[in-house]
Amino acid sequence: MKHVHVFSLGGTISMTHDDKNTNTVVSTLNGEDLINGLPELQEKVKVSATSFMQVPSTQLTLDDILLLADRINNLEMETSGIVVTQGTDTIEETSFALDLLIHRHIPVVLTGAMRNPTLRGADGSANLLNSILLASSDEARGLGTVVVLNDEIHAARYVRKTHTQSLSAFQSNFGPIGWIAEGKPKVALRVNAYAGCPFGKMGPDVPVALLTVTMGDDGRLIRNIRELGYGGVIIEALGGGHVPTAMVNMLEELAKDMPVVIASRTGNGRILEQTYGYSGSETDLFGRGLLNAGWLDGRKSRILLQLLLRSGISYPEIKNLFHKFVNAL
Structure with a gap:
């Protein structure tokens, strides 16, 4: 059975009602909570989770992503793929940074939610399920880092958030490179490998x-x-x-x-x-x-x-x- 490890960072996918104000939501669900909501995976994929952070994505920094990339690059457990859950506001930046920084030859899939779990039609569970299925599949090999939402697979280098609340907020210059249909990922297009970006040891932040x-x-x-x-x-x-x-x-x-x-x-x-x-x-x-x-x-x-x-x-x-x-x- 293939093994996928999930790193949760917080964001809308992890949010439930705020105890102090029931009209708003805050990040409360950790990585284990998220994968426990997907019992249909039990006989398909082994899934483990690390609650790496618990913040809205507006609070993420490049330093945070450098630490996450380091954790992924040095992950000791054998995995078929990595899934990262976070808020959608900065997912286009996080995914691109990870695409540049991850040197392990395993798929990295980022996902999140446009509707929090308290709303009708919440999309987080479906997005996470699709991401795990993709990360564990042979279709994901060689893609680098991708973003999965709304049943679509997008290359990290091209994806953008184009709407404040629509489930189809994430679009790419050339469209999605693949889809998930009936629980099966299909990659139709593959992007060129990067050329000539030898990142060394990172120094202090340069704004x-x-x-x-x-x-x-x-x-x-x-x-x-x-x-x-x-x-x-x-x-x-x-x-x-x-x-x-x-x-x-x-x-x-x-x-x-x-x-x-x-x-x-x-x-x-x-x-x-x-x-x-x-x-x-x-x-x-x-x-x-x-x-x-x-x-x-x-x-x-x-x-x-x-x-x-x-x-x-x-x-x-x-x-x-x-x-x-x-x-x-």
Whole structure:
């Protein structure tokens, strides 16, 4: 019988009524509680659990995810796969970080719930069941880290939360890579392996700012980035990678001292590389030393840059690795 280990971090999937206010819910169910609610697994998969944290996902930090990745990488028990349950608010960031950090060749599946267990139609148990079935299956081999909700399997590098409450909140640039139907996982698409991100021993936190560009933006939020202690900046630019002319010189000066990455605020599609030639266009910005996020959105670009900076990788090598990485997606 295959063995899946569940790490629970809290979140909506674990929430029940607050004793102090019955109109709200708080995280109370631990990992054992969650798997005990799935008796149909008893003759299919051996499941164990670790209650790693018990917090809403808004409280998670990259340090927490680094500790979780370390626990998974050094897990002594023999497992066919790993499932991580957490709140959905930051699941797209956690899943991408784990996809970059987990070096064991076993599936890692993240899941959660859009409806807490006190509501009609709560989806947490179904999502957890599907995740365990996927993690224990041969279909999951070689996928890296994935996200499972609403019967769909999404690649960690592309998945995004796109709605505040819908059960179909999680979507990807190219759609799901697979599904779970009648208790059987089916993977239809497989993503390329990552290239060129050798994370070393992690040093102290290096903050990375994430700024979204708007119409008429004059860049005033950029002026104090250095003084605020940031080690890098992600710019969620307009369209295919564009900013107002007023921002151009400030971004160029900033890019001399730290990585400045151009992603798109649209959240879908690749950053252009050689289409427009006006001041503030993608060709203009890349010519001034800014980096290209490719298919990665702002949040995932921020995770990648934070990990590179914390690994102590030099600025010139970060430029090289970012280029290699996004062109491999």
